[in-house]
Amino acid sequence: MKKITLISLLIIAAASSNAQVKSKPVARVKAKEQVKPVEVQDEDFNRWTLEVNAGQSKGVKPYETGFYSSQTKSVLGKVQFNSYSIGARYMISPKFGFKANIGYDDLKNLKGNGSKDFEMVQKSLTLQGVVNASRLFNIDDVIGRWGFLIHGGVQINMMTSKTENSIGDSHNFGRTEHNLGLVFGFSPQFRVSNRISILFDIYTANYFRQHYNWDGSFSDNINNLNGQLINTSLGLTYSFGSQKMHGDWAEIKDKNIKEIDALNKRVEDMETMMNDSDKDGVPDYLDQENNSVAGVAVDTKGKMVDINKNGVPDELERYLSNTYTTKESTKETNADMIKKMVNEGYISTYFDPNKATPTNVSTEGIDFILTYLRNNPTASIDIIGHADEIGASEFNQKLALGRAESVKNILIKAKIDPSRLNIVSAGEDASVDKNSDGARKLVRRVTFKVK
Template structure:
């Protein structure tokens, strides 16, 4: 037992050198409350269900946000139900070392609350019990190994203080006497010169209320720490935009800021590249917005289509839209299209203007971060934003519908680049 405890303490101390710097890792814990000795008890002894008789103090070290170690020292006493059976008193002192799992972090409680947490613990220890009122002829305290497991609910009051409620179940190994101290915890004869050496167990539980005091200079403890989102929040984005406001002016409205735009006076319906230059996808000298066959080279006399066979532009563009080559992308938790995606909206608007008989649905999607219901509403907002921009560009609202389809589960949610591809709207021709 001593070797096991020393190994656990060594592991705890050895991890300090590798501690993360983003959050505090140490806390001091203290609580008091109820206990109950379940078995063994010799007839006619009984213990009350809620016996006020335990107090503890401990220290906890979190290796990371999800796992840590706890040392706990608790003392108390077991006693009988008053006026119902003979009285007894057994005092105990218990020391335990436990592994701790932050179930609140593991189960993602932060998705719906930032004040309620839950810890699970499992470990070993040593308990010393002194039978104050025993009729048996011995005076020395008894020591047993223990296995302790339980759950701790937490409510964060401040970043340095949390209210706790803990329930633990304890198993004593090789307990020689019943909790009341009146009999041996075994079937062997009781007239030995020394108490019999037995392997019988004892079971008791505790329920306490207490406080966690978080130590350290960081803003948060590991219990409540959430890794920063790699994407800017709305407020952070607004702050940065205000600081570079002049740089982000877009004089020709092509979605490319003036400081990056190599062609700052492109026509309103022109498709442009990331440098703001009008695109000529087939390299035939005719800009895409003037080219009826933008991906097949042809002379200006045939509006950019091959002389041998003039491709039906409507069919080609319909296929490009239906096959989701034309998409509008968004930032994290935003329903405002990214600047470089505006050209896709202009592209679709231009297509609809040239084909007045076609109707179209705008389909919104979101990545898998966050609650599912929230993402469904966000996807609908994105679809509506693109729908509204198409109407502003001159498309009749009767030709357009929009719908949010929620999370796009076809991409790898653990990949930042894949999640960016999921935050989009696509189009379906009706």
């Protein structure tokens, strides 16, 4: 990076002499705000759900003469549970999945319904496919915390008669039969918390190789009965996974939108890369000197052309040679300009975020002040530290003071009398857009004031 102090001096001298070359302010590019979507991707939603249910099972048919369908209420009108199950569900996608349940049903008549006494115990394993109908029909946004599942599959059960045998009847106490049936049902549900929901389930099971009546009597071994059972239950579900939201209610982001967002992000990144803060025609990501003077020729890396390597861009050097002489009056005028340049903040040294040590490429400002103090032994200066707005104000106040202290120590080690150096903290500099990385670089600095 070329010596900023000499460049700034030449610019001020040119301006004070009504020259036609003027410096342009560095363009500040406001960083675009990136809003993270609240949706999750398909692979991120909670896939596993545990459910526990309690309810009532009712054998619809068949029954032997004198036996009736089991009741759902006692004579006192209180609901009695006779069915219990526990299961797990896995969703292979937001709309489709599988579930498995282990169940226990104790079917019997209740006193007062006119039926003969009977009892049938059924233990079952049910394997089913599940459809999240709320997502399938795109109504999940409309119904909010409500949800709706449809399920169907195969049930394997073991039926055991607990009906006491009577002389001459066909009941077989303790006899067990294995059976197979088809199940279909639906489950309205309501989410009560991020992971827990209340489930109301209704399903019907149809058995096609049943030999037991629901009252425990056994039919002809050759003929299969067409058995039917209805179950209603109330339960709780708990969603497992890394996400906080229940898998049935997680907002799933469409894959097409995901691709569009990725393209938008790439465009934004390209726009950022193509920013040209100093307007020299070289994008910032290639620019090794992104504070070059407007109108001065630069090379392909954005560095101002200085063929003779004297620290002064060739175009400004030619202008100085053509405009100024070596008269004593000119020297005095330049001395005043130097002091004005220092006091107006044109001489600076810069710092990385949260650092109090100057960057290696920005020590020219300290060199300039060191030369000035040596050439003006009666002069003293204020060393003023600045910070950007990122972070707590109290921290930034201390950081700015630390930067000023760091520059003072450098000058003291260069054998400048400490009594000529006074440190000041200017704290946060709010003159630039704090959302712009490029703009914040301009205010993480130390400036000087000649007394």
